[in-house]
Amino acid sequence: MSNSFEQAKDTGLPPALSIRGLTKHFGNKVAVDGIDLDVPAGSFYGLVGPNGAGKTTSLSMATGLLRPDAGQVWVHGVDVWSHPLESKRLMGLLPDGVRLFDRLSGEQLVSYAGLLRGMDKDTVTARVKDLLSALDLSKDAGTLVVDYSAGMTKKIALAAALIHAPKLLVLDEPFESVDPVSAANIRDILHDYVNTGGTVIVSSHVMDLVQRMCDHVAVIAGGRVLAAGTVDEVRGSQSLEEKFVDLVGGRKENTGLSWLRNS
């Protein structure tokens, strides 16, 4: 894994996201244990790890939503915690499980996100229309978000994250509950975004998806980075799923739950 200074030497640009020594405790529990990570600008970066690995906590701290106990984070060279407004302008976020203003319609919610970002009304109106259409939500534009399904809610939150055309998109579990056609549409949008200079960080439990979709990956477990680099560097001659199981361990022999067997 290169550090931010090597990255700067290679491309003349700072990484899209650079993390050093990021740490978070909850009581006695170490949720994130001194993580270092560089996400190159223009990469499609997967973040994978078992349940409770520290992915959401790391992404929350990296994006200014949760104050770290220690460590620093830069987005395109801007310190997230000392320059919150400037860094947040560069980012679009799809957080995991954060409540939306769900008494707004989908159209109102995305418009509100654009207006909050200081965009003019005409641009917001045009982009909302484009986003709802690209995410197959046009016919539900007037429905209250509280009445959306889980997958529709993910998609409208993604639209709100995209409206200001950020340079870095951070997506926590974006495909959870999303149907296969919508997921394919979202992947197309994200690939197009990366091909035109954006950077995407996506956390996921679906190794096959990360292997196909991402060019870089970091494996996190127990609040530490176990491996990071290009997908090919990390997986070597194995599939990403096999490598993940090797790195993380924890496969159980199927000897338990005898009471669950019918024969």
Ligand SMILES: Nc1ncnc2c1ncn2[C@@H]1O[C@H](COP(=O)(O)OP(=O)(O)OP(=O)(O)O)[C@@H](O)[C@H]1O
């Ligand atoms: N607000 C909190 N209070 C106490 N403990 C927390 C809190 N948030 C997270 N944790 C703990 O920190 C650890 C990391 O949690 P985190 O949600 O970051 O994991 P994750 O990798 O995103 O997991 P998953 O894949 O299941 O979503 C877990 O042990 C979790 O129980």
